[in-house]
Amino acid sequence: MVRLGPKAQPLLFGKQAGRPLPPTPSPSPRPSRGPIGVEGAIPERESRYPASWSAEMARGRIRGLAVSDVRFPTSGAQHGSDAMHPDPDYSAAYVVIETDAPDGLKGCGFTFTLGKGTEVVISAVHALSIHIINKDLDDIISDFQGFYRQLTSDGQLRWIGPEKGAVHLATAAILNAVWDLWAKQEGKPLWKLLVDMDPKQLLSCIDFRYITDALTEEEAFLILQSGLSGKKEREEQMLKYGYPAYTTSCAWLGYPDHCLKQLLDANQRWEVEEAIEWVTELAEFKPLWIEEPTSPDDILGHATIGKALAPLGIGVATGEQCHNRVMFKQFLQAQALSYLQVDSCRLGSVNENLSVLLMAKKFKIPVCPHAGGVGLCELVQHLIIFDYISVSGSLENRMCEYVDHLHEHFKYPIVIMNASYMPPQEAGYSSEMKEDSVKKYLFPQGEIWQKFSCS
């Protein structure tokens, strides 16, 4: 899809002028919270952990994994329950893990899916779950790199991937739950957990397999080391102003209707040459980038398109369907993208996202995450805030997608203020859904879906 960026869509952090401002999204309701600060900003920790426990003692053994097929009838109430209907219903394969620790904390994770795609991913979650059940959380996080590789190298599941498709989305859902649980146990929002980890700890979470020709562990270490300088100030800045957002629906303002339509219809549907021809014709509208002009697998095609459009000042953005770090590595090596759109739920959770953020830094490519769907905004804000504070150190040409959609089903929905994502304060990965929403939208048993099946 073609989306307009800061040039035409002035949402960036007090630096924009020109076109009329789109309506600012209104902040979602959020429980009140204490004063914001850099150190000691998270009030829950002390009250949650009795003084005599160490964090490690609390971790516990994972004794259960539950996965739910949560679907929202976004394709229209009258069609949502019709299995023959091709319209997408925004959905999540929603994973909850529990431990035997006395803290009673649950790790919640998910991956974004559409309708019946959810059942395939759920089947993959079940197949992968043997790797996590009865595992000590401490064993996982003390060798997170190893655990990531264990999941992605399962001898019976690797063949139907590897690291792509349903198994990789399932891997993301499970690992997202692990990260949520870990952050909850530490009493920190995920971004803060990451920001507080030292470079070596961060690196121990990343599987560098297949990317060392682009980024060695040593190079990654140096990036993180140099990110320590000014970190405190950037954290303060984030807490005060948040991370710049852009919203897709507003991005179309200023486009004549016929162009809008043509562009929308072409989403991922162009051949390489077609993309170049179409976007060249649209150059007068000065889009900042053309998004996903062709197959998400076509690294060389994107490179050809990018090269042809560069003289027009139009960039290429892609990544929401880029399935793993090996693909992103090549997009960067081939100079096939000028904006990198990570997806928090397609890549293998925080672990694989970290490797992509680090590669983007090395290749000097701004990361502008994909969001929307179900809960993608909730998750990706943590990653991009961490990226700013500890990796990129820059907001230039950067923004995080925002869609005002389905946040009400999350226990800690995003907070947008002045067109920016405000850093979450609650412990965890903001991935926990309201119990009532899960129950109501469960497919096919939930109240919402039962209503359709009766009507």
Added chain:
Amino acid sequence: MVRLGPKAQPLLFGKQAGRPLPPTPSPSPRPSRGPIGVEGAIPERESRYPASWSAEMARGRIRGLAVSDVRFPTSGAQHGSDAMHPDPDYSAAYVVIETDAPDGLKGCGFTFTLGKGTEVVISAVHALSIHIINKDLDDIISDFQGFYRQLTSDGQLRWIGPEKGAVHLATAAILNAVWDLWAKQEGKPLWKLLVDMDPKQLLSCIDFRYITDALTEEEAFLILQSGLSGKKEREEQMLKYGYPAYTTSCAWLGYPDHCLKQLLDANQRWEVEEAIEWVTELAEFKPLWIEEPTSPDDILGHATIGKALAPLGIGVATGEQCHNRVMFKQFLQAQALSYLQVDSCRLGSVNENLSVLLMAKKFKIPVCPHAGGVGLCELVQHLIIFDYISVSGSLENRMCEYVDHLHEHFKYPIVIMNASYMPPQEAGYSSEMKEDSVKKYLFPQGEIWQKFSCS
């Protein structure tokens, strides 16, 4: 995996000399059949179709699709049923489609899987099945390109692909069943059905989306047109001598044990630089190619390895985990492989394989298909025999993998004679399994698996 080719492994079609011959695999048992010839070679057709029917009348509406989880405990009898055990059990997601036509013919298709990966693919088959149930077979094959695109563009499933992972393997299984049914209705083995189609008919089965920058429909037409010359002679040659096979286990003869082990352990596990170093050290053994040296997604990595090894006379072979035509297109564009190993069940059935065979021809890269697994030899022999007769017209540097494994479960197992695949004579895609085998190895209900669960 490193496999030796014709240089070290003299299985090619009466042209080899030098090293001692490995033991020739003994032919599998096969029902006797009539005389072999080019025209009218397939005796069943007339007896199957009453004179008053046209083929189209017979096609019928697809009224049922059944999918079975067939697993062979190849990881060792005592471990096969243990869900915790990481060893692979060779398996198939096995699809059978039936029509309401009075011919009673069934289309059988599958994709090769490993153990619990099968249940994920089966879930995807169920999700895709709405596209085929109640569809007229004639509508499918008269716009096969359109049907292929319908399956691969499902609005709720594309997100968990697209054209990769579990949904794409499921697409292959379903389409393989359609091709089997079509060939059975025509009374021809699949290779012969393809060989007898005119260029335009063949092109109407191929989705050219995302590959026109490498191969246009017009170029493909010209390739097929020029393939008409000498076609009859090549068909005769195939029927008489078959298509050269190579067998992986024999390929190791002549290697010292310690090398063999080192090479085997490195399968897909090398970083780009590691691959170059290792294979350079092994150059004295003159391997024809190094197979899958690194991530199957790493086009640019393979290109780097290929460039470094070319002066040593060692090629790069890959493809068994290359997930679609867009990836193969780039492997060819980047000169990242010197031997292309299509997999009949990973690509989207015959349809997508056709596009890859045609691209390989244009880029002058020999196709050496991947086989083994469950029934991959049975299927791919059709594709490679068609490739020789109608597309490549060459046997130079070409051979088709052969593994003597699990053929006894197929109704029409491959026939190897003089180290060559003999063209199948029976109508269909050789994809039909014996009913008894399906029943016995059905997971978890089948007799074989029940035995494990009781012991």
